[in-house]
Amino acid sequence: MxxxxxxxxxxxxxxxxxxxEVAAQFQNPVLMFSGGKDSILMTYLxxxxxxxxxxxxxxxxxxxxHNFPEAIKFRDELVERLGVKLIVGSVQQAIDDGKVVEETGFNASRNGLQTAVLLEELEKGKFDAALGGARRDEEKARAKERFFSHRDEFGQWDPKNQRPELWxxxxxxxxxxxxxxxxxISNWTELDVWQYLMLEKVDLPNLYYAHTRSCFKRDGIILADSDFINKRPEEVCEDMQVRFRTIGDMSCTGASLSDADTLEKIIEEVATTRITERGGRSDDKRSETSMEDRKIHGYF
Amino acid sequence: MSHNIEDYEKMELLRFTTAGSVDDGKSTLIGRLLYDSKSIFEDQYEQIKATSERRGEEEVNLALLTDGLKSEREQGITIDVAYRYFATPKRKFIIADTPGHIQYTRNMVTGASTANVALILIDARNGVIEQTKRHAIIASLLQIPHLVVCVNKMDLVDYKEEAYEKIKDDFSEFASKLDVKDVDFIPISALKGDNVVHKSEKMDWFGGTTLMYYLENVHIGSDHNLIDVRFPVQFVIRPYNDEYHDYRGYSGRVAGGSLRKGDEVMVLPSGFTSKIKKIDSFDGELSEAFPPMSVTVLLEDNIDISRGDMIVRVNNLPDNSQDIDIMISWFSEKPLALNGKYTILHTTKEARCIVKDIKYRLDINTLSRDLEDKEIKMNDIARISLRTTLPLFTDPYRQNRITGSIILVDEGTNKTVGAGMII
Structure with a gap:
């Protein structure tokens, strides 16, 4: 042996x-499910x-x-198979109710609005632990995140005053x-996730595999055409062979040109690629500390 | 980077800790390990390059890669534990990167608690200094199984063997007073890349391996205790459906030894004995479970077992006591209170405790014991005695880092205020 x-x-x-440990220590936990591969991995684990x-x-x-329809379909089938309850917090509803104000302009994103809706849902459900699929290798503010990350009554993160975690x-x-x-999954890297999903033969939305889609380029990022995005006159769509490395909003998730249509090819691509997976996320590019700033206020 | 299934099915995980200040080249070394193993991405590199230029620095400052928080980048220091990841075809590495200054002892302790290897950096020009000793003492206290001493900046001492040998002798003499089992030395230049990933051509006199070779090959198979069976029950699984009507599974992470079907076991604290009926998992029944596997154990007999209980072998019991002596590393601004009451967490068990005695404060620069000044402040390490409300099933920390460790929690603020190693 x-x-x-x-x-x-x-x-x-x-x-x-x-x-x-979460099931044992908390009264009312909830798993934050985005439809992306990391939350699919979390659900599988x-x-x-x-x-x-x-x-x-x-x-x-x-x-x-502003979701990809493929991601919503995948979510509903997964929930059905697992027999778990799904709670949906709607940003559209919050906008309609006047609780949050939508950004306008060409780079408008609903990313920031998610925080308000998330905090409201956590409060409404009286959830005392929210499980997320963030990884420390994703972004430098996340490299200092704990497994158990304390939030005050306003949902805020205090990065300088975190509890040490030992053994x-x-x-x-x-x-x-x-x-x-x-x-x-703090200690997993993007490559670990892909290797594991392949070894365990876990189902994923087809968005992760190379496919043909109508896309256009903005500031060097390839975006999928959709009704949720305001195109400038010079931004012209064309069919491209793409796949998504992360799945977020259609309005801010960049695609990459790829012919990786199997997990083996995706892993090969990930292993040799030279850009981090959040490199295609325009929400992270707003400033050098945009992730840290959003996290302090309660973002995932 | 390899990506064959067979290759990464064999890859191991190695956790190592680095401690040091900006000056001793720690950030450069980590930067080089990440860079030479192709773990730095273009956009990360572009971002720190832009920041370096904006600040008017001449070269790309690799320290920016490891300093994550806004306040740290502003002040140019590391104030927290940062975790870094890189992989080679043989192993995946997790670096717990911690600040080396005395006021951050608690961060060093935190990073050291799960490490297989401690990487200690010495500036070849300065030799063994107070900070070196402090890191070695913490590595010894936290029982990190392997220590690798990198004598850095060899380029600044003309790659001379004498400089390296002197430091090696000095460190070895000091380390003989410590409880460290496995120490290796490597002369390097993180800046120039000598002996980090590639063998140095300027130090033919050195017969050892590069740092990367060491990290890829150091034997970590014996780092867990595989002798004394310890299975702290974490969560009881009861499906409540027709298919699994009578299923009672005790889930947890094996903390020591190996468990097999049919083994005679005892459940603590009740003392009832039974046999292992099955070791279960989502992937099917397992023939054996060992650290650090997370499994579910089913027993032949229906015994009342809950979280905090421990499954052990009948003829190999842990200590079972309400009085424990520990070395404590103190984390809180509020000093440790003699006769103070705290919540104590040990494996999956929670109890309360009172501080009965403060025996001495350990000077972590000299190893000397201070029996006079017993006020235990933040970043101090001390030997204390605790009395707990419930018996804990413990082993000496030297024998098992999981069943031998505890943390103390302040009952007013809920903060983790201390980490203890059972003597």
Whole structure:
């Protein structure tokens, strides 16, 4: 018997430990589901952690109204198969109710509005732990994020005053009205996620695989044509062979030219690529610390 | 970077910690490891290049890669633990990058708690200094299994063997007083790349390996305790459906030893004995479970078991006591209170405790014991005695880093205020 785990099995074991710890330490957890591969991985790991029982918490999707239709279809089928409850927080509803004001202009995005809707849903559902699929390799502010990340009663993150995390010991203690953000896949890299999804044969939305789509270029980023985006006169659409490395809003998620139509080819592409996956996200490009600023105010 | 399925099915995970200040070249070394293993992306590089130029710096400042928070970039210091990732075809690496100054001892302790390897940097011009000793003492206290001492900036001492040998001797003499098992030395220049990823042509006299070779090959198979069976119950799985009507699974992460179907086990604290009926997982029944696997254990008999209980072998029991002696690393601005009450977390168990005695404060620059000044302030390390409300099932930290460790939580603020290693 060879007493060692490979890196993916060790990461899996760590994430399952965190998921079970959340079920044990919190009264009312919820899993934030975006439809992207990281939240699909999270859901899959949760299925493993509580097998043969069902996942003991609902999924929460903050719906900007600007989603890829393929992602919504995938979400609904997954929820059906798992037999878990899905809560949808609607940004469109919040705009219609006058709770938030929509950005205007060519680079308008509903990304920032998600925070308000998320915090409202967490409050409404009295959730004390919100599980997210953020990874530390994604962005430099996230490199300092904890597995158990404390949020005050306003949902704010205080990066300079975080609880140290040692060994296998996670402190989820809090006062009433406060909550935790929990990041079970903190230690996974983009490549780890892809390798694991392939080895485990996990289903993914077809958006991740190369396909032909009507797209146009803006500031060097390829965007999918949709009703949610205001094109400038010189921005002309053409059919391109693309795939998406992350799935967010149609209005701000960049596609990349690719012919990777299998997981094997995607991994090869990821392993040799020279741009980070959030490099295609125009929401991160607003300033050098845009992620940190959004996180402090309660973003994922 | 390899991407064959067979290759990454064999890849291992290695966690290492680095500690140091801006001056000793730590950021340059991490930058070089990331850069030479092609883990820095173009857009990341462009971003830090732009920032360096805006600040009027002559070269691209690789430290910007490792300093994540706004306030850190403004002040040019690292104030928190930052985690970095890179991989080679053999291993995936997680770096816990921590500041080296004495006022950040708690960050160093945090980074060290899960590390397989401690990487200690010494400036070849300065030799073994107070900070070097501090890092080595923390690595020893936290029982990091392997220590690799990199004598850096060899280019500034003309790559002379004598400079390296002197430092090696000085460090070895100091380390003989510590509890470290496995120490290696490598002369490097992080700036020029000597012996980091590529073998140096300027140091023919050095017969050892490069740092990358060391990191890819150091034996970590024995870093877990595979002898003493310890399975802290984390969560009880009860499906409540017809198919699994009587299913009671005890889930958790194996903290020590190996469990097999049919093993005679005892459940603590009740003391009831039973046999392992099945080791279950989503991927099917497992023949064996060992650290750090997360599994679900089913027993032959129906015993009342809940979170915080521990499954062990009948003839190999942990210590079972309400009085424990620990070395504590203190994290809070509020000093440790003699007779103070705290919440204590140990494996999956929670209890309360009272601080019965503060035996001494450890000077982490000299290892000397201060028996007079016993006020334990933030970043201090001390030996103390605790009395707990419930018995804890512990092992000495030297034998098991999981069952031998605790944290203390302030009952007013809920903050983690101390981390302890059981003696």
């Amino acid at each position: 060879n007493y060692h785990l490979n890196h993916l099995k060790e990461l899996e074991s760590e994430s399952i430990f965190i998921l079970r 949760a299925e493993k952690a509580f097998f043969p029982a069902k996942i003991p918490f609902p999924l929460l999707h903050v719906d900007t109204g 296998n010991l996670f402190n989820g203690k809090k006062n009433i009205g406060e909550h935790f953000r929990i990041f079970p």
